Amino acid sequence: MTDIVIAEFMDESAVAEHLGDFSVQYDPKLVDEPQRLLAALTDCRALIVRNRTQVRGALLDAAPRLQVVGRLGVGLDNIDMPACAARGIRVFPATGANDLAVAEYVLCAALILLRRAWFSSAEVAAGGWPRMKLIGQELSAKQLGLIGFGAIARLTASKALALGMRVAAYDPFVASGDAAWSGVERVELPVLLATSDVISLHTPLTSQTRHLIDSSAITQMKEGAIVVNAARGGVVEEGALLEALRSRRLGGAAIDVFENEPLSASAGAAWRDLPNVILTPHIAGVTVESNIRVSEVIARTVRDALNGT
DSSP: OOOOOEOOOOOOHHHHHHSSTTTEEEOOGGGGGGHHHHHSSSSSSSEOSSSSSSSHHHHTTTTTOOOOEEEEEETTBOOOOHHHHHOOEEEOOOOTTTTHHHHHHHHHHHHHHHOOOOTHHHHTTOOOOTTTGGGOSSSSTOEEEEESHHHHHHHHHHHHHHHOOOEEEOOOTTTTGGGTTSSSSEEHHHHHHHOEEEEOOOOOOTTTTTEEEEEEEESSSTTTEEEEOOOOOGOOOOOHHHHHHHHSSSSSEEEEEOOOOEEEEEEEEGTTTOOEEEOOSSOOTTTHHHHHHHHHHEEEEEEEHEEEH
16 A cells, blocks of 8 residues: 655655655656556555646546645646545645745846847857857846746845846735835736836736736737746747747747646747747756755655644
């Protein structure tokens, strides 16, 4: 009998330290082998996943004893929360454990895209010297626009302010009197789109936020603006973003998340050869350090939940 199934990668030292009293099946390949995963869930009481495992439908049906789901991250759109609630299954995200990694990714991506030099290595190594076409812009004094103003966005804002940026944010769910607005301008979405040099998304994927950044929203952006999406793929209408990048209506984009992950070869073909794009495989929140923090949080939480503490 297996108490805990871990279907995606996790820091193994956290597993050994906190889950050693349980029977654990740790196999990060399970996420890519649906039938083996379903078979592994027959007796388990806890399931630990990242963002790729779809905790819904057939998976939940295959796990009649499931009590706890630990999410190695913060997004919950891959988990059927109403179905879990109806079954009395408790779901625990690793809130706060990867905030720093995402904040650093956002600002790193903005710096790289503004400087325009990130793709020059091969040309310089081949004897080229493309100085004039690589003269970029400084981050300081640019406006960072944050769509969503939760914990990650607030940490991003504090680091952007330290770099000399101006910061504006849109979030209708954060009260105007909240102390978090200190140093950050609270604006409506059309104003943010029209005035920001760098726009970073920090919203969950809901029916209200799906395709929030569509062709209409992009039309409202400053010409040459940069978009960073390390939130959820469905928040951006990918076709509209691609067109704006091809036409140079936008100055660049860093995309860490996609509507369908992993990105297929055919879908990826549309992004190839764009000199103003950085594509990464949903790793904004994953660093050596954040993986340790996230794993520690979830291992302890799952342990305590199964022990009833």
